[in-house]
Amino acid sequence: MTATPIYEIRDLVKLYRRGSQEVVAVDHVDFDLMPGERLGIVGESGSGKSTLVRMMAALSRPTSGDIAFEGTSIVGRTDDELTGLRRGVQMVFQDPRSSLDPRMTVGDIITEPLRSRVWKGITRTDRAARLVEVMTQVGLDPQDASRYPHQFSGGQRQRIAIARALAPKPRVLIADEAVSALDVSVRAQVLNLIGDLVAEYGLTLVFVSHDLTVVRHVCDAVLVLRSGRVVEHGPTEQVYVDPQNPYTRQLLASVPRLRRDVNP
Amino acid sequence: MSLAALGRRLLSFAVSLLCASAVVFGLLNLLPGDVAGVILGPNATPESIEAMRTRLGLDRPVWLRYLDWLGGLLTGDFGTSALSGDPVAGVIGSRLAVTTWLVVLGMFLALLIALPVGMFAAMRRQRVDGLAASGLSQLGMAVPVFVVGLALSLIVGVKLRWLPANGYVPLTDSPGQWLAHLVLPCLTLGLVQGAVLVRYVRSAFIEVLQTEYFRTARAIGWRRWPAMLRHGLRNASLQIVTVLGLQMATLFVGAIVVESVFALPGLGLYLLQVVANRDLPVVQSIVMVLVALVLVINLLVDLAYTFIDPRLRGDATAASEADE
Amino acid sequence: MRRNPTLVAGAAMVGIVVALALVSVVWTPWPATQVSPDRLWPPGSAHLMGTDGFGQDIFSRVLIGARSCLLVGVVAVTIGALLGVPLGVVAAIDRGVLGRVLMRASDILYAFPALLLAILLAAARGQGSTLTAMTAIGISSIPAFARVARGATLQVLSQDYVLAARASGIRRTTIAVRHVLPNILPVVVVQASVSFGLAILAEASLSYLGLGTPPTTPSWGRMIFEAQPYMYSDLNLAIWPGLFIAIAVLGFNLLGDGLRDLLDPTLREVER
Amino acid sequence: MSLLRVDDLTVRFGRSRQPAVERVGFSIEPGERVGLIGESGSGKSVTALAIMGLLADTASCTGSIRWHDRELIGMPDAEYSRLRGEEFAMVFQEPMTALDPTMPVGRQVAEVLRLHEGAPPGRARGRVCEMLSAVGLPDAERVADSFPHQLSGGQRQRVLIAMSLINTPELLICDEPTTALDVTVQARVLELLRHALDVSSSAMLFISHDLAVVSQMCDRLLVMYRGSVVEEGAIADVLARPSHPYTAGLIATADIASVSPGQRLPVIDDFWDVPVDVPGRAGARRPLGSTRRTQR
Amino acid sequence: GCGQSSTETADRQLVVGASVAPNSMDPSTSDAAAISQALLYNVYETLLKIDGDGQLQPLLASEWAVSPDGLTYTFTLRSQAKFSTGAPVNAEAVVTSVERIIDDDAVLPVLKTQMEVVDSVRAVDDTTVEFVLKHPSNNWLYSMAERAGIIYEPTSLADLATTPVGSGPFVFSEWVKGDSVVLTRNESYWGTETRLAGVTFKYYTDANALNAAMLSGSLDVLSNVAAPQALDQFEDSRFTVLEGTTTGEIVLGYNHQTPALQDLKVRQAINYAIDREALRDAVWAGKGPLIGSMVAPTDPWYEDLSGAYPYDPDKARELLAEAGIASGSLTLRLRVPTLPYATPAATYIASQLSEVGIQVQVDELEFPATWIDQVLQQSNYDMTIVAHVESRDISLWADPTYYWHYDNAEFQQLLVEADEASTQTEQTALMKQAAQILSDDAAADFLWLLPNLVVTKSDVTGVQANAPSLSFDMTAAVAPPQ
Ligand SMILES: Nc1ncnc2c1ncn2[C@@H]1O[C@H](COP(=O)(O)OP(=O)(O)OP(=O)(O)O)[C@@H](O)[C@H]1O
Ligand SMILES: Nc1ncnc2c1ncn2[C@@H]1O[C@H](COP(=O)(O)OP(=O)(O)OP(=O)(O)O)[C@@H](O)[C@H]1O
Ligand SMILES: [Mg+2]
Ligand SMILES: [Mg+2]
Numbered sequence A: 001m002t003a004t005p006i007y008e009i010r011d012l013v014k015l016y017r018r019g020s021q022e023v024v025a026v027d028h029v030d031f032d033l034m035p036g037e038r039l040g041i042v043g044e045s046g047s048g049k050s051t052l053v054r055m056m057a058a059l060s061r062p063t064s065g066d067i068a069f070e071g072t073s074i075v076g077r078t079d080d081e082l083t084g085l086r087r088g089v090q091m092v093f094q095d096p097r098s099s100l101d102p103r104m105t106v107g108d109i110i111t112e113p114l115r116s117r118v119w120k121g122i123t124r125t126d127r128a129a130r131l132v133e134v135m136t137q138v139g140l141d142p143q144d145a146s147r148y149p150h151q152f153s154g155g156q157r158q159r160i161a162i163a164r165a166l167a168p169k170p171r172v173l174i175a176d177e178a179v180s181a182l183d184v185s186v187r188a189q190v191l192n193l194i195g196d197l198v199a200e201y202g203l204t205l206v207f208v209s210h211d212l213t214v215v216r217h218v219c220d221a222v223l224v225l226r227s228g229r230v231v232e233h234g235p236t237e238q239v240y241v242d243p244q245n246p247y248t249r250q251l252l253a254s255v256p257r258l259r260r261d262v263n264p
Numbered sequence B: 001m002s003l004a005a006l007g008r009r010l011l012s013f014a015v016s017l018l019c020a021s022a023v024v025f026g027l028l029n030l031l032p033g034d035v036a037g038v039i040l041g042p043n044a045t046p047e048s049i050e051a052m053r054t055r056l057g058l059d060r061p062v063w064l065r066y067l068d069w070l071g072g073l074l075t076g077d078f079g080t081s082a083l084s085g086d087p088v089a090g091v092i093g094s095r096l097a098v099t100t101w102l103v104v105l106g107m108f109l110a111l112l113i114a115l116p117v118g119m120f121a122a123m124r125r126q127r128v129d130g131l132a133a134s135g136l137s138q139l140g141m142a143v144p145v146f147v148v149g150l151a152l153s154l155i156v157g158v159k160l161r162w163l164p165a166n167g168y169v170p171l172t173d174s175p176g177q178w179l180a181h182l183v184l185p186c187l188t189l190g191l192v193q194g195a196v197l198v199r200y201v202r203s204a205f206i207e208v209l210q211t212e213y214f215r216t217a218r219a220i221g222w223r224r225w226p227a228m229l230r231h232g233l234r235n236a237s238l239q240i241v242t243v244l245g246l247q248m249a250t251l252f253v254g255a256i257v258v259e260s261v262f263a264l265p266g267l268g269l270y271l272l273q274v275v276a277n278r279d280l281p282v283v284q285s286i287v288m289v290l291v292a293l294v295l296v297i298n299l300l301v302d303l304a305y306t307f308i309d310p311r312l313r314g315d316a317t318a319a320s321e322a323d324e
Numbered sequence C: 001m002r003r004n005p006t007l008v009a010g011a012a013m014v015g016i017v018v019a020l021a022l023v024s025v026v027w028t029p030w031p032a033t034q035v036s037p038d039r040l041w042p043p044g045s046a047h048l049m050g051t052d053g054f055g056q057d058i059f060s061r062v063l064i065g066a067r068s069c070l071l072v073g074v075v076a077v078t079i080g081a082l083l084g085v086p087l088g089v090v091a092a093i094d095r096g097v098l099g100r101v102l103m104r105a106s107d108i109l110y111a112f113p114a115l116l117l118a119i120l121l122a123a124a125r126g127q128g129s130t131l132t133a134m135t136a137i138g139i140s141s142i143p144a145f146a147r148v149a150r151g152a153t154l155q156v157l158s159q160d161y162v163l164a165a166r167a168s169g170i171r172r173t174t175i176a177v178r179h180v181l182p183n184i185l186p187v188v189v190v191q192a193s194v195s196f197g198l199a200i201l202a203e204a205s206l207s208y209l210g211l212g213t214p215p216t217t218p219s220w221g222r223m224i225f226e227a228q229p230y231m232y233s234d235l236n237l238a239i240w241p242g243l244f245i246a247i248a249v250l251g252f253n254l255l256g257d258g259l260r261d262l263l264d265p266t267l268r269e270v271e272r
Numbered sequence D: 001m002s003l004l005r006v007d008d009l010t011v012r013f014g015r016s017r018q019p020a021v022e023r024v025g026f027s028i029e030p031g032e033r034v035g036l037i038g039e040s041g042s043g044k045s046v047t048a049l050a051i052m053g054l055l056a057d058t059a060s061c062t063g064s065i066r067w068h069d070r071e072l073i074g075m076p077d078a079e080y081s082r083l084r085g086e087e088f089a090m091v092f093q094e095p096m097t098a099l100d101p102t103m104p105v106g107r108q109v110a111e112v113l114r115l116h117e118g119a120p121p122g123r124a125r126g127r128v129c130e131m132l133s134a135v136g137l138p139d140a141e142r143v144a145d146s147f148p149h150q151l152s153g154g155q156r157q158r159v160l161i162a163m164s165l166i167n168t169p170e171l172l173i174c175d176e177p178t179t180a181l182d183v184t185v186q187a188r189v190l191e192l193l194r195h196a197l198d199v200s201s202s203a204m205l206f207i208s209h210d211l212a213v214v215s216q217m218c219d220r221l222l223v224m225y226r227g228s229v230v231e232e233g234a235i236a237d238v239l240a241r242p243s244h245p246y247t248a249g250l251i252a253t254a255d256i257a258s259v260s261p262g263q264r265l266p267v268i269d270d271f272w273d274v275p276v277d278v279p280g281r282a283g284a285r286r287p288l289g290s291t292r293r294t295q296r
Numbered sequence E: 001g002c003g004q005s006s007t008e009t010a011d012r013q014l015v016v017g018a019s020v021a022p023n024s025m026d027p028s029t030s031d032a033a034a035i036s037q038a039l040l041y042n043v044y045e046t047l048l049k050i051d052g053d054g055q056l057q058p059l060l061a062s063e064w065a066v067s068p069d070g071l072t073y074t075f076t077l078r079s080q081a082k083f084s085t086g087a088p089v090n091a092e093a094v095v096t097s098v099e100r101i102i103d104d105d106a107v108l109p110v111l112k113t114q115m116e117v118v119d120s121v122r123a124v125d126d127t128t129v130e131f132v133l134k135h136p137s138n139n140w141l142y143s144m145a146e147r148a149g150i151i152y153e154p155t156s157l158a159d160l161a162t163t164p165v166g167s168g169p170f171v172f173s174e175w176v177k178g179d180s181v182v183l184t185r186n187e188s189y190w191g192t193e194t195r196l197a198g199v200t201f202k203y204y205t206d207a208n209a210l211n212a213a214m215l216s217g218s219l220d221v222l223s224n225v226a227a228p229q230a231l232d233q234f235e236d237s238r239f240t241v242l243e244g245t246t247t248g249e250i251v252l253g254y255n256h257q258t259p260a261l262q263d264l265k266v267r268q269a270i271n272y273a274i275d276r277e278a279l280r281d282a283v284w285a286g287k288g289p290l291i292g293s294m295v296a297p298t299d300p301w302y303e304d305l306s307g308a309y310p311y312d313p314d315k316a317r318e319l320l321a322e323a324g325i326a327s328g329s330l331t332l333r334l335r336v337p338t339l340p341y342a343t344p345a346a347t348y349i350a351s352q353l354s355e356v357g358i359q360v361q362v363d364e365l366e367f368p369a370t371w372i373d374q375v376l377q378q379s380n381y382d383m384t385i386v387a388h389v390e391s392r393d394i395s396l397w398a399d400p401t402y403y404w405h406y407d408n409a410e411f412q413q414l415l416v417e418a419d420e421a422s423t424q425t426e427q428t429a430l431m432k433q434a435a436q437i438l439s440d441d442a443a444a445d446f447l448w449l450l451p452n453l454v455v456t457k458s459d460v461t462g463v464q465a466n467a468p469s470l471s472f473d474m475t476a477a478v479a480p481p482q
């Protein structure tokens, strides 16, 4: 891959004020994201994963440092100047309950991105067509478009969230703990779906998770965060097989494994 | 709370007070009719009224009078009554004492009623008796204060003659009489306010009952009521204190009705009288005192909160994002 | 419905009051303000609830009184909600100077409880009037609406669907209209119901203090006020309006509780 | 004789027709470690709470729960309270909320002692600190004086474990004790729990939805599915020969690590095609708009 | 005292319930009737006083003489009279008090008007005062018995608003603003000492609260029942009810500047349309006489004119038609003060007038400030209801600038003549004529006379039933200690 990076992140810092204390949520983070790359971001709770990806989606402003999307900086831009980013990047969130407006139909939820001002040209019929298309893609029955989120199971809701993200045909999909709230039994389905979609449309994926085994499954590169700092960044297999950082090693060792050899 | 946070809170309190004083003064100086006419009575001539207004300084520009008044307030000088010519501060002081007794004792009674009933209603919210308790409180909330007051005054005071139907005797004159005169008004306030409180106490305790830590307390072997008292009360009191603060504040004003039912010489009744007389220096000051009381109580509630809730004591207060 | 007896009871009581008001528009057994020598009649066939000290028919007055009762509630709640809700929403969305100023304004307003405000406003006009009472009660319920709306808005804003909408480039105003308003509606409706009950009580208290509805308009609060001199002999005069005030307030309170359970069982208690 | 014997336990909430737990039966022997696994909403917590006698008022419980031959269902609260925290104890899922936020944790632990042994405050304090050290909290004195919000999730969960073990109960019920914790913390807490149980030789009912964790903690496994126990047996047996499709699917999906990266993960639906009769609710309703089994 | 100190037999401190609280203690600078109610004759004394039958009796002056031309009055003071401070009530004090009324700017215009007729006042010797009038006036002597004639302690003038000092049988002790005024026995009273230990006036804004207080036993005397509907509650051996008269004519006043009301027919129509007897029964439980003009029964020229406009709605409709007013086309604003008799009466009147086709819009104006501002000062009203409680206030009708704007030269002339009339009979005849004019002219509708409904505990005696002056005279009250 010789293409230019789709994201260039330089010396990114984010401070939160908490009372009179300051919390460094993201601490001098640097990395590039190539088109088509599938990057996993792992780390414990509070390590700054969400903060980082929210800044990448221009939902939160960095304290210092720079983020360039397709060569132009997105830091300090007004909403109107972010059209390119808004068209190209979509997010899927952790909790399928809170990421879907309970008072909108599934159809309205999925087509909402297309009704934003960054997609002016799209007509109603275009939207309806696209709705059927994405719902089918994620394995939902287009007939269910007039139902409300609470009428769906957790796994299905997450599919709705994914359909919404796919509707505007983004180049980058950011999934912030997209499977963490799901039951093991459903998780596999959603993971498979994401894997398939990413492969099919050549999406660039940023996949946030605290679960290393999950990341290994969908990503080709991993970035390990700890207290806002990058402690390890490399191809998935390399990180898994030969972790360089002691923290990564500890993280890997802690993953519970199925023990089939029990002697009663 | 850190010193800085306390400072910020106090500063915002001061700003609120200042704004409130402007509102009070502005509103009151829009009133038609003035005290000059009241003093001079039905037979006054326009000229004599003009002369009286000049004497009272009512012809000076509004902002100048505002600044004077504000300056007076800051130095503890509430001005003098246009009608009687004596200092407002003294009158308000003695009146406030009556109202404060009424409100504080009333609130105490309300708590005395609401805590057990509310806890009971929360504990047995699925049972008939628990529902009956909260239903009763709903009913209590639906009856106007003055109806309760009139009924008590009529039955206990006039028909049974167990207690004075109304009126007031200062504590210094006769403590026994003082108490006898306060029982019915306080009971009125306590019943009505208690009914409102029951609702909050109930919901606060229901919330506690559903918490994991209450379940933990039960799991280690506490029985229901002891668990409630030991772990529920303090946590529920976080919510109850807020409500109490809000109610305490409105009670000072709500006392107006009770004071007029029972002819208690409190601040509220006095306010009605001086408003009717357009004795503006007094009206302004009373309203300001009432408003300041509300604000002070809000402040105290905030402080009480940090006292009860250890989570607010450290500096780990609610996170705030500066840049969004 | 069957699972929510509170709602049913509340709706029924409110229904009674609304029905009285509607009936009074087309029919009252007697002209409600006609004095007659038939004073202080006990309830009977000619006068269902008896007559008052002026020989006016109490039932007719109760019917017409339902109108003032609803009017006061509707106007007060409309003022409170129309001004309070946007205030709370804006204060929640704009965390800058504007939001803080709005919230401070609401807090200061909060320091002027309904009764105090009504006394001042009534004094300002120099005469009690339903309009003054309604305005005062309405204004003083603004902070409650603002607080409730602000809290609910903050909660909605913390939901990921708002982030998702922002990530798609939806404008804040659109978010406010499309996501925030529909989702805070339940809380606002519940608050409205409770405020309605409070408004009725406040109007009654104001009438008692002589600052509410003027003499010739029948209003329940006023009727109790006028019944006072007869309290010793003809309790009948005070009982009917008292009963209907209680029904109306209880009805709206229960309706509020029922709606809360219906719309969202996790809603917190509303401001009072 | 079994320590705990549950027979035909059925729990309903309010007037709902579907029981949350239906005809559940199992037993736990002294010192035994039993895992209870199942998808979300399958009734695991309800079963545990039924044993503790802490179900909400709306719940109605039928069947039998016997503790050392004493029937627990219908036991008066006073008597039940004497057993709770003394003979059996429970650790809850959310360490964030399971401790009273307004009380130092040391006092909360000491309460357990005082409640059941009437230990004088001074001695109680000593025992509390001892216990806190035993669950791997090095600075026990400081921790005892802390409020819950001043502790991390892992520390809080340790305090809860200390609380439940301080009276060396015969049975410890853990309801997803590590679900809210980070992996590294989870590993340490599980290790500690194992160690503590070795010392106290208490029996344990361990609830989790993570088969891997259960396989490490328990000897025996119970699988719940929609309110019923659908499988029971020694861990190794169940893992080797699952008899219920849900169990089979669970085993396959739980072992992500064994699936090579990039490959499609097995999902539970894959196993439903095997026709087995599902005990419990006959013809149980699939969730609305349920995924078609044939869908890939 | 005068030797026979009776401290050992002193009666108890009586608590008197009253309706309106005073807002000052100075009767000369504040118009509140409550001040005179508590202080006149009890604390403050005048040269002569009005007794229970409305007759003038000597008080500080043992006798007085009038010159034949009616211009010079010579008063002889009692030599033993002294203020509670011990200072004597001498001619000097009388001159100071009267001159203050005339000269001090702060003094109420009403009182100044009453003393306007005084040309000069002079201390002849220590116990003799001589007044020279500009013209003969019968009203003046009467005024001297009311608050304009109060003899103040000359050194106390600065603090009148808060600490009144007089020569009466009671001394002022405490004033709790808006709540009570406490008087105690003047131990060194110059005359016959009162037997009471003192009197506490306790104020209840709400008429019903006042009744309740009396019924529950908190009061010894109820000065005037303001909610007479409950009067039968006092028919009980615990209480004595005294029914007397006051000088408070309840007047449905017309604004003679309102075009419709300038028409005599319209005014008469209104008078015919109102059933005053039924109105009084409904509003004031049938208590208080119907009067028909601005004269109280205690005045010598009282005549019952209440039959002038019997209740006759047909006649009213007829008169309205004659005046060219179609039914429903006339709307009048009835703006009433928030007083216990006014609002109910307004409700009643509004209903009765609507039956004859006059629309009435009732406004309730807060009393006193708003009512005074809107009605009295700005004349912004068509009709209003208020009781005029001063004695002999028929003279108000002679002032065309007063809020009714009633301007009748004949009436004014009659009043002047009556005032200057040399004999009582002549004065009475002229006054009767004047009162008749008001009635014929339908200058107002004189609804009824506020009754004096005094309730005392049955062991309290010596309280007078009538209230011909503003004073609530407790000087003769007796009550055994409890
Ligand atoms: N709005 C905020 N205000 C203040 N502090 C915040 C805020 N959001 C996050 N933080 C803090 O910033 C740090 C990083 O948080 P972040 O949410 O990015 O972590 P995370 O890795 O996503 O954790 P999790 O796995 O729990 O989602 C934490 O310490 C957190 O408490
Ligand atoms: N208090 C309650 N009232 C009504 N229904 C309840 C209550 N508690 C639990 N349920 C219902 O009982 C069923 C079983 O719930 P339970 O909490 O036991 O599930 P679980 O297996 O513990 O799930 P999870 O893994 O999510 O904790 C669910 O359908 C739930 O909705
Ligand atoms: Mg996160
Ligand atoms: Mg559970």
Ligand code: NI
Residues within 6 Å of the ligand: B001, B002, B003, B006, B313
């Ligand atoms: Ni601090």
